[in-house]
Amino acid sequence: MSRSAHPAGPRHADVLPEGHYSAPPADLNTLDPKVWAQTVTRDQDGVVTVGGIDVKALAEEHGTPAYIVDEADFRARARAWRSAFGADADVFYAGKAFLSRAVVRWLHEEGLNLDVCSGGELATALSAGMPADRIAFHGNNKSTEEITRAVESGVGRIVLDSFQEIVRVAHIAQSLGKRQRVQIRITVGVEAHTHEFIATAHEDQKFGIPLAGGQAAEAVRRALQLDGLDVIGIHSHIGSQIFDMSGFEVAAHRVVGLLKDIRDEHGVELPEIDLGGGLGIAYTSDDDPREPHEIAKALTEIVTRECEAARLRTPRISVEPGRAIVGPTAFTLYEVGTIKPLDGLRTYVSVDGGMSDNIRTALYDAEYSVALVSRTSDAAPMLVRVVGKHCESGDIVVKDAFLPADLAPGDLIAVPATGAYCRSMASNYNHALRPPVVAVHEGASRVIVRRETEEDLLRLDVG
Numbered sequence: 001m002s003r004s005a006h007p008a009g010p011r012h013a014d015v016l017p018e019g020h021y022s023a024p025p026a027d028l029n030t031l032d033p034k035v036w037a038q039t040v041t042r043d044q045d046g047v048v049t050v051g052g053i054d055v056k057a058l059a060e061e062h063g064t065p066a067y068i069v070d071e072a073d074f075r076a077r078a079r080a081w082r083s084a085f086g087a088d089a090d091v092f093y094a095g096k097a098f099l100s101r102a103v104v105r106w107l108h109e110e111g112l113n114l115d116v117c118s119g120g121e122l123a124t125a126l127s128a129g130m131p132a133d134r135i136a137f138h139g140n141n142k143s144t145e146e147i148t149r150a151v152e153s154g155v156g157r158i159v160l161d162s163f164q165e166i167v168r169v170a171h172i173a174q175s176l177g178k179r180q181r182v183q184i185r186i187t188v189g190v191e192a193h194t195h196e197f198i199a200t201a202h203e204d205q206k207f208g209i210p211l212a213g214g215q216a217a218e219a220v221r222r223a224l225q226l227d228g229l230d231v232i233g234i235h236s237h238i239g240s241q242i243f244d245m246s247g248f249e250v251a252a253h254r255v256v257g258l259l260k261d262i263r264d265e266h267g268v269e270l271p272e273i274d275l276g277g278g279l280g281i282a283y284t285s286d287d288d289p290r291e292p293h294e295i296a297k298a299l300t301e302i303v304t305r306e307c308e309a310a311r312l313r314t315p316r317i318s319v320e321p322g323r324a325i326v327g328p329t330a331f332t333l334y335e336v337g338t339i340k341p342l343d344g345l346r347t348y349v350s351v352d353g354g355m356s357d358n359i360r361t362a363l364y365d366a367e368y369s370v371a372l373v374s375r376t377s378d379a380a381p382m383l384v385r386v387v388g389k390h391c392e393s394g395d396i397v398v399k400d401a402f403l404p405a406d407l408a409p410g411d412l413i414a415v416p417a418t419g420a421y422c423r424s425m426a427s428n429y430n431h432a433l434r435p436p437v438v439a440v441h442e443g444a445s446r447v448i449v450r451r452e453t454e455e456d457l458l459r460l461d462v463g
């Protein structure tokens with residue numbers, strides 16, 4: 001994400017302030033297909049449309065802010081992952097990125113499996129008809145109730161994250177007269193090149209059991225002895241928003257190394273490995289993500305090569321992409337409220353949402369793009385910071401971007417690539433009402449998660 005700090009053509013400032021931005025694009029009206037959902041385009045009047053519906057009509061019908069998800073794009077990306085990995089591998093969509101019943105049905109119809117990491121996600125999956133045996137249950141501190149529900153409902157696998165959990169799941173399965181299929185999550189000691197809070201394979205963190213010091217081998221040893229467990233494989237998730245495949249390569253090498261040690265010690269060849277999710281997407285035009293078929297090819301080759309070298313049967317591979325499927329399929333539609341030019345600095349554009357619908361900028365310093373979508377404009381580019389309406393100066397949605405200088409209150413702007421970890425991490429800060437998720441498909445729009453109301457807020461307030 002290297003960016004020049006000296007773009008040309010400023011407005012409101014002769015010298016642009018420090019910031020993470022490229023030169024303003026030659027044409028602010030052009031929508032980069034890298035960051036926008038597949039069916040997004042402009043109509044002959046310059047209004048942006050998605051799934052055949054223009055954003056003015058969407059704003060009128062559903063209000064703003066709103067997350068607008070392109071169902072055809074979601075299905076196409078899910079299918080692309082499915083077909084890239086083929087029949088000998090499994091794709092588990094990571095529900096934490098965004099989960100709703102409609103999404104569960106789309107996944108089911110497109111042949112994907114589902115990774116859930118809480119009782120709430122499991123309940124959503126089951127209530128929308130995802131077969132339990134296609135669900136993987138994750139988490140570093142699953143409650144007894146969650147484990148019981150997962151085992152009772154017959155989830156396809158529980159991913160064990162600690163020594164205590166190995167025993168807990170075995171006891172619960174046994175007391176229910178069942179044998180639960182499990183994977184053991186290990187940390188392989190890879191430093192993924194991503195934000196510290198979303199890197200998960202280095203050892204100094206809460207997830208998984210370290211390979212280092214023989215701890216992962218010991219976990220396998222114990223799990224293999226317990227009657228309630230059927231150990232089917234090893235799991236590794238190295239982090240999120242990763243572009244560089246070398247981390248996966250090292251992870252696969254180490255996971256296969258453990259499989260080999262297990263074979264040598266126990267005479268057992270575990271049949272599955274899961275390499276987690278974490279594949280990056282384009283938030284701005286500077287990001288260059290890989291296509292699912294390239295990722296599938298790279299991962300399959302690495303595992304096959306490592307297994308041949310270790311004289312192991314190649315295990316069935318599974319992956320857990322969340323962001324890479326849902327992230328690019330949605331944008332957040334906002335209405336511009338106030339515009340505040342600060343001479344010598346930048347122009348603050350306030351929208352009707354903010355950190356309550358997208359915490360990622362504040363939390364990870366994430367970068368986003370933004371565009372004027374209710375019309376085109378030939379005005380000069382102006383350097384803006386898109387901010388929300390919360391009582392906090394860190395309430396930033398897009399830190400540095402360019403919008404046309406004739407931007408006015410009432411214009412609609414949209415932030416692309418907000419399908420992942422925006423609605424799912426949304427909050428009620430300042431008693432904000434969380435925006436709806438509206439699915440568009442072939443000229444029709446449908447609310448799949450409705451906007452919160454003040455009654456929803458007051459219903460919980462029982463004091």
Ligand code: LLP
Pocket residue numbers: 094096097115138198237239240241276277278279320321322323324360364420421
């Ligand atoms: N599998 C496991 C075990 C995970 O922990 C995660 C993400 C995934 C799969 C999916 O990763 P993805 O393909 O979506 O990157 N809130 C952060 C991301 C946290 C990810 C947590 N685990 C963000 O907004 O960037």
